[in-house]
Amino acid sequence: MLLDKSLNELLTGYRDKSISPVDVINEAYGQIEKYSKDLNTLITVRDKQDALRHLKTLDPHLPLYGLPYVLKDSYSTTELRTTCASKILDNYHPPYDATVHKKLKDAGAILIGKGNQDAWGHGASTENSDYGMGKNPWDSTRVVGGSSGGPAAAVATRMCAFAIGEDTGGSIRNPAAWNNISSLRVTYGRVSRYGCIAYASSMDTVGPFGKTVQDLATVLSVIAGPDKYDATSVAHEVPNYQNELQNTPKKLKIGIAPEMFGNKLDTEIAQNSKDFASKLVEMGHVLVDISLPVAEISVAAYYILAPSETSSNLGRYDGIRYGSSRDLFTQESMRRIMVGTYELSSGYYDAYYRKALKIRTLLINTFQKAFDKCDVILLPENPIMPPKLGDLISDPLANMLADLYNTSVSLIGSPSLVIQSGFHKNGLPIGVQLVGKKFSESLLLALGHSYQSSTDWHAKGPSL
Amino acid sequence: MKKTSLISATDITHLAKLANLPISKERQVILADQIETTFKYIKTLVATDTENLIETNQVTGLTNVLREDIVDDSRTLTQEQALQNAKKTYNGFILVPAILE
Numbered sequence: 001m002l003l004d005k006s007l008n009e010l011l012t013g014y015r016d017k018s019i020s021p022v023d024v025i026n027e028a029y030g031q032i033e034k035y036s037k038d039l040n041t042l043i044t045v046r047d048k049q050d051a052l053r054h055l056k057t058l059d060p061h062l063p064l065y066g067l068p069y070v071l072k073d074s075y076s077t078t079e080l081r082t083t084c085a086s087k088i089l090d091n092y093h094p095p096y097d098a099t100v101h102k103k104l105k106d107a108g109a110i111l112i113g114k115g116n117q118d119a120w121g122h123g124a125s126t127e128n129s130d131y132g133m134g135k136n137p138w139d140s141t142r143v144v145g146g147s148s149g150g151p152a153a154a155v156a157t158r159m160c161a162f163a164i165g166e167d168t169g170g171s172i173r174n175p176a177a178w179n180n181i182s183s184l185r186v187t188y189g190r191v192s193r194y195g196c197i198a199y200a201s202s203m204d205t206v207g208p209f210g211k212t213v214q215d216l217a218t219v220l221s222v223i224a225g226p227d228k229y230d231a232t233s234v235a236h237e238v239p240n241y242q243n244e245l246q247n248t249p250k251k252l253k254i255g256i257a258p259e260m261f262g263n264k265l266d267t268e269i270a271q272n273s274k275d276f277a278s279k280l281v282e283m284g285h286v287l288v289d290i291s292l293p294v295a296e297i298s299v300a301a302y303y304i305l306a307p308s309e310t311s312s313n314l315g316r317y318d319g320i321r322y323g324s325s326r327d328l329f330t331q332e333s334m335r336r337i338m339v340g341t342y343e344l345s346s347g348y349y350d351a352y353y354r355k356a357l358k359i360r361t362l363l364i365n366t367f368q369k370a371f372d373k374c375d376v377i378l379l380p381e382n383p384i385m386p387p388k389l390g391d392l393i394s395d396p397l398a399n400m401l402a403d404l405y406n407t408s409v410s411l412i413g414s415p416s417l418v419i420q421s422g423f424h425k426n427g428l429p430i431g432v433q434l435v436g437k438k439f440s441e442s443l444l445l446a447l448g449h450s451y452q453s454s455t456d457w458h459a460k461g462p463s464l
Numbered sequence: 465m466k467k468t469s470l471i472s473a474t475d476i477t478h479l480a481k482l483a484n485l486p487i488s489k490e491r492q493v494i495l496a497d498q499i500e501t502t503f504k505y506i507k508t509l510v511a512t513d514t515e516n517l518i519e520t521n522q523v524t525g526l527t528n529v530l531r532e533d534i535v536d537d538s539r540t541l542t543q544e545q546a547l548q549n550a551k552k553t554y555n556g557f558i559l560v561p562a563i564l565e
Contacts, residue, residue, distance in 0.1 A: 095545035189524045202522050231529040232522070300509045303502060311483060320560055322549030327486040334485055335498050341483045355509055357519035364520060396498045397505060413523030
């Protein structure tokens with residue numbers, strides 16, 4: 001398939017006319033036609049003729065010229081309705097574009113669909129969607145992961161060239177690992193959140209899904225940077241991430257925390273992460289013991305701060321200026337809103353919310369100590385393999401623990417790269433995460449790229 | 465009898481009212497149980513000493529991010545755009561539920 005090619009190969013082909021962007025767009029729509037309805041991958045699909053008409057208006061020299069992409073349905077788009085996977089916004093047509101969408105559009109990329117997700121970002125499986133549970137392309141009886149499950153599956157099934165997710169407590173990382181693709185949770189503030197429907201504002205981040213780390217670098221170079229419409233975006237220099245991939249890191253200190261390989265971790269996933277570490281050693285890096293006894297307390301603190309913030313953020317949905325009434329929230333979303341309301345209420349604020357803010361400081365200090373001893377931290381991604389459809393949504397505790405290795409990183413604002421690292425004996429893919437200091441995206445991407453240059457886990461796709 | 469200790473049925477009704485959520489009776493029962501489970505897990509934080517720690521509200525380190533007080537025309541909605549998603553409008557305004565008799 002043309003869509004198996006990297007973004008660079010496609011762009012080079014467009015410029016020397018060996019590949020037609022029309023053929024690639026047709027191929028993407030073909031895949032959507034074949035698989036999206038069965039797998040509940042996309043919520044809304046752009047009219048193909050509209051996309052092709054738009055292509056004709058574009059300058060072929062634009063950095064992402066003609067590349068078809070999918071956005072999580074949490075992003076405001078003037079071309080397509082934005083539902084956030086909730087019937088409350090079933091007919092919502094945003095009058096403005098999210099900054100990430102505008103930047104991609106200005107760079108020549110073409111939006112072709114909006115990806116399924118857990119409604120409002122509430123979940124780790126895309127089961128909590130009003131548009132059908134997202135199914136995993138590797139095994140359609142299992143969850144696709146989430147909350148950005150649709151965009152991840154769209155990349156895995158070649159419905160697009162790349163996609164954009166949103167990660168609060170693991171929503172970009174978890175589905176990447178369960179779909180055998182690469183993804184990046186960026187440093188908080190690296191990419192503008194303007195126009196992304198807020199879940200928990202202090203942790204929400206905007207980031208790419210791609211077939212490879214190299215593709216992530218190509219997209220990140222376009223979407224990163226400060227935005228006057230997002231006061232939490234940071235004016236940190238934006239390097240050319242793609243050029244930075246050539247600076248292959250030498251002899252990095254890779255931190256491994258034994259506490260992150262506890263009894264809640266699937267033994268095969270644990271072994272996979274260790275094999276990944278051995279490969280890094282083979283590549284000339286060294287492993288360093290660090291201490292991070294924080295997985296459980298991070299999940300607990302996260303489930304104070306995220307519901308608190310979401311109870312406030314979702315207060316605006318009153319069905320007056322736009323959207324429908326609040327009885328259409330799913331049970332899962334109602335639970336999170338009510339938990340947050342309780343935690344913020346007078347008399348409980350200190351015991352819960354303030355306590356969690358202090359835990360956040362504890363986490364920052366703990367990771368700081370770890371980063372004093374190493375350059376990058378290697379963590380497992382998911383503690384378990386994708387469960388059967390319906391299992392997580394009915395079990396709030398299991399749902400929370402799916403993000404066991406994700407929430408600490410969210411709370412401290414660090415970047416995390418997820419890359420394909422092999423397969424479980426049941427045939428399903430596994431990923432690991434490489435966590436860095438804030439704004440160390442260049443280093444993480446370069447390390448991930450050099451790993452993928454000597455492995456081929458990323459080259460395997462689901463047999464549909 | 466369910467040995468619920470943390471969250472009572474009255475709490476659920478009260479929370480639903482605070483959060484402006486119309487909740488059916490069946491859902492109230494399920495939610496009471498699920499919220500109980502959530503809090504049991506969250507309460508494990510009690511064991512972590514945070515006495516001497518300050519709070520971290522945000523991680524950017526940015527303070528007082530301000531902008532010029534000028535109208536940004538590129539971000540101004542037309543009246544039509546502002547009304548395009550409202551279910552009830554009247555003479556170019558959005559109709560809201562009455563709060564006074």
